[in-house]
Amino acid sequence: MTRASRLAAEAIRRRWGLPPATTQVSALRDVDVPMRDGAVLKADVYLPDTGQQHPTVLLRSPYRRSGAFAALFALPYARRGYAVVLQSVRGTFGSEGEFTPVVNEARDGQDTVTWLRDQTWFDGRLATLGPSYLGYTQWALALDPPPELQAMVVHIGPHDLAAAGLLDGAFQLQNVATWTELVAHQELLGPVRGATRMFTAERRLSPHLHELPVSGLPERLGGNPVPWFDEWLEHVELSDPYWERYRATDAVHSSTVPTLLVSGWQDWFVEQTLYQYAALRDRGVDVALTMGPWTHLGIDPKVTTGESLAWLATHLPVDGGAPPRERADRVRIYVTGVEKWRWLPDWPPAERTDRTWFLAPGGCLADEPEPDGGTTNFRYDPMNPTPSVGGRVLSFRAGRRDNRRLELRDDVRTFTTAPLEEPVELLGGARITLCLASDNPYADVFLRLCDVDNRGRSINVTDRLVRLDPADGETATTGERRIEATLPDTAHRFLAGHRIRLQVSGGAHPRYARNLGTGEPPGHATRGVPTNHVIGHSAASPSAITLPVC
Missing domain, CATH: 2.60.120.260 (Galactose-binding domain-like)
Known part of the structure; x- marks a missing residue:
């Protein structure tokens, strides 16, 4: 890490109230990860400078690996003793193959773990982590969880893309169009222009979202081809067999991996998070739930990073790391109106x-x-x-x-x-x-x-x-x-x-x-x-x- 990176990391630590870092970090860029069909996916690997084997945190993402993403999801964990693998999913940011949302994630996730087993720095213990699409990649791996998988940390993540796109039985036009346009342009722009484009998405998209017919919208917006948008419009019934490959629901009903779920009351996927919690709880799985006041784009890393580190410290402890911070209770919720956090033994509370x-x-x-x-x-x-x-x-x-x-x-x-x-x-x-x-x-x-x-x-x-x-x-x-x-x-x-x-x-x-x-x-x-x-x-x-x- 450069001196500037170290200073930035320390500033983040203090602002977010994280435990002190225990090590410096080295980064391996553009590491090749082979898949069974011959495709090679790219990853950045962040290794603690201890010369030892490490428990590993895996994040599989369609978004840019470097910059802010690494600052949020790699360095806070690597500086506290975890090897962190940030992998670009198939067809994104140098990874070979074609990107089709979520359909390859179960197979490619398994192949990534196969590669991981051969790495000299891997100590045999694995956790998955990440928000949104990265939450789905975790559930996809949990369809057949490898024995090394000892913890999951799912932030605002769905397990059923069909139910997300057809929420309440109606096509989620603004959300699907916004996300599709992001994916279509993200590799054509640098990180600064890409972030700016996200901030202006609603204003830019608004006139197009009012045009009829809806089909053909991605072509009108430009960018790389995103054929799934028009294809999804042809399948607007959740019972359509077409959608089966977009679901990892079976994992929610079979996984026994200890799981921390984090979401917000105004998140696109809030109902899926609460469904995940209830399904895991009812089967006796070690599960915890944190619900903030957040939207999908407004989740607070000051809260989520600290809770994620605490969950990993409990289920994937690092030698010489901070002792596990016990949760006060299974469920932590933010009550809007009074704007206060509260601990509960379960959700929803029984006495109502x-x-x-x-x-x-x-x-x-x-x-x-x-x-x-x-x-x-x-x-x-x-x-x-x-x-x-x-x-x-x-x-x-x-x-x-x-x-x-x-x-x-x-x-x-x-x-x-x-x-x-x-x-x-x-x-x-x-x-x-x-x-x-x-x-x-x-x-x-x-x-x-x-x-x-x-x-x-x-x-x-x-x-x-x-x-x-x-x-x-x-x-x-x-x-x-x-x-x-x-x-x-x-x-x-x-x-x-x-x-x-x-x-x-x-x-x-x-x-x-x-x-x-x-x-x-x-x-x-x-x-x-x-x-x-x-x-x-x-x-x-x-x-x-x-x-x-x-």
């Missing part, structure tokens, strides 16, 4: 009670349903789609945002409590019953829970889109269907004096590709048909929201 509010006339949420509460109407026009604001998107404007401008639109309806006399703390998933009649079988409903503060700001807490099933028609007597939806889990305290708000609309574009109302394949459709919705809120049509509270 339900509190229900009923939709009522005048945009109210009431303690009891109105006997003759009537209805509330709104119209969704796919050619002027309701826009998305904040939430679980790949954007630096993701997460909790002020929704007041959105709620002024005539295609958005809100239902709000009176000011709360005492705090209400939501721990888990809000459940919504919506009695809805629609004049178009091809329609969506977007449901969002908001916290209205003393200044009148309406801040989103959690949300979900519901795609109506054309085969599930309205009842013959009322013309209504009853929608039951559970919003993604969260931890949030509504303070005294604040108000709880349910927001209802017909979509959130471009986060979710707009439902054009025709039933045509979304990739090629260009024609839109509006939908008129009628929300019932009476004793006969008791639309309601229920919060599990502590």
